[in-house]
Amino acid sequence: MRILQLMTLATLAILILATGCGKKDEKPQEDQTTTNEVRETFHVFSFDGPLAARYMVHFLESSHQAVLFTHDETLILDSQPAASGAKFAGERIMIWINGEEVLMEVDGQRVGPCQASPLQPILAQAWLNGTNFWAVGNEPSWNLIMGQERVVLLTELGQKKLEFSGLDKESLNPETPYGSYFFSHPNGQKLNIEIIKGRCTDSMSGEPMAVSVKLVLDGKEMLGCGTGLY
16 A cells, blocks of 8 residues: 555656646746656655645655645654555644545645645756755745756846756755755855755745755855755
8 A cells, every 4th residue: 555655646746737736837947957867756745725825745755654844833744544545644634645636634624625836846847857955045036956966056036047066965865955065166156055954934935845045155145945855
């Protein structure tokens, strides 16, 4: 049964996007990270739930659990038997992913169905392109893409781009990406990235993410949220 559940997760993002259940289209900023690695299972899912709230789920294949990030808390959900699909439940919340449908219950009351958030296709495409960590910030606007081949920082709504050497898997584990990273560009610009453990809510979209991110570019500090992609 657990094998069936995990296989369902592998096709979840594709099924949801193919059926068009997401909200309005959002054009992602260009992901400059590429890889020859074949990726078959995406373990991060962002969806819209009750009262227009955003949620993000990290599926932990090794422990058969799911980490659910909401706007105000982080919950660990355990895998549950299901006739079909993948079902996870905690003390108060249950999520059930069955093909192209996502159901959610709070205190035994169904509050779904839910649908993929506009961020999901952006994360899925970044993951397919080999990105191991993705982050975003506002005021000023920036987008950080970290992968094995290169690290890319986009600022001013993607108009300015800085590229640095990439990080191998030993240096950046997408499941536990916490730590500090320092980069120096040939043009003399210096970038320090600090990834801090703890749920973070994007100030623009309300999207809950797994970690907080602080960037310092040439002495200028920029704050935001991020998530490992695996």
